[in-house]
Amino acid sequence: xxxxxxxxxxxxxxEWKRVERIANKILTSAEITFWKKHAQSKVVLxxxxxxxxxxxxMASRQFDLPRTFAPKNFPCQFLSEDQFSCQxxxxxxxxxxxxxxxxxxxxxxxxxxxxxxxxxxxxxxARRAPARHAMLGDLQKSHxxxxxxxxxxxxxxxxxPHYCRSYSEPWGVCSLELNS
Amino acid sequence: xxxxHIRKKLEGIIDTYIPKGEKPEKVTDDLDLMEDLHINSAHxxxxxxxxxxxxxxxxxxxxxxxxxxxxxAMEIISxxx
Numbered sequence: 611x612x613x614x615x616x617x618x619x620x621x622x623x624x625e626w627k628r629v630e631r632i633a634n635k636i637l638t639s640a641e642i643t644f645w646k647k648h649a650q651s652k653v654v655l656x657x658x659x660x661x662x663x664x665x666x667x668m669a670s671r672q673f674d675l676p677r678t679f680a681p682k683n684f685p686c687q688f689l690s691e692d693q694f695s696c697q698x699x700x701x702x703x704x705x706x707x708x709x710x711x712x713x714x715x716x717x718x719x720x721x722x723x724x725x726x727x728x729x730x731x732x733x734x735x736a737r738r739a740p741a742r743h744a745m746l747g748d749l750q751k752s753h754x755x756x757x758x759x760x761x762x763x764x765x766x767x768x769x770x771p772h773y774c775r776s777y778s779e780p781w782g783v784c785s786l787e788l789n790s
Numbered sequence: 791x792x793x794x795h796i797r798k799k800l801e802g803i804i805d806t807y808i809p810k811g812e813k814p815e816k817v818t819d820d821l822d823l824m825e826d827l828h829i830n831s832a833h834x835x836x837x838x839x840x841x842x843x844x845x846x847x848x849x850x851x852x853x854x855x856x857x858x859x860x861x862x863a864m865e866i867i868s869x870x871x
Contacts, residue, residue: 679854
């Protein structure tokens with residue numbers, strides 16, 4: 611099983627006043643303290659955000675949790691610059707961040723020995739839904755898969771030879787767990 | 791502020807974050823912001839902040855947890871303005 615969450619640079623590039631308000635909405639007091647120690651870096655803030663989201667998604671998939679929007683209920687810690695741990699009730703998850711020119715991705719894998727591959731997928735809408743659903747069906751048959759959609763992605767597609775070549779607009783990140 | 795005014799302003803805020811082509815013909819109170827309107831979870835924060843700005847109110851963490859439909863948002867705002 612795999613869960614991910616992604617934010618584009620466009621999303622993270624907020625005016626400072628808005629960033630501070632987001633922090634107060636999503637971070638616990640301990641996380642706020644950590645954030646302040648790190649010069650209130652935008653990246654640190656959004657690392658917390660994607661880690662919480664990915665953890666919540668993983669817990670939801672494993673335990674069929676009711677949907678909610680309560681990021682403060684999922685306290686996270688930096689284990690290093692690239693790794694985190696998050697708590698969802700009695701469940702602890704560890705994951706990793708990938709930060710590159712496309713944005714910030716958090717990935718949690720149930721089996722940490724397996725390898726994840728990430729590529730862009732088209733955002734679903736009425737016109738694209740049939741093709742996208744067929745693609746997801748194929749992928750889910752062969753791999754534990756997680757998808758994160760973003761409404762506005764400002765980067766070029768990484769064209770997947772089998773699934774994505776017919777789409778001109780990438781809208782999300784697909785994470786595949788391999789070798790599981 | 792009347793219920794109609796609140797609704798008009800709220801729909802204007804939410805419209806901003808509905809992906810192109812995803813808006814249903816009729817927006818009803820029971821529509822789920824994420825499931826039905828396909829608003830990304832990251833933009834739920836934006837909606838909450840925009841509501842605070844537009845209506846000059848503060849949304850508590852508990853209220854934010856329950857703000858998953860248009861109707862729920864209407865109720866929370868109506869109780870504060």
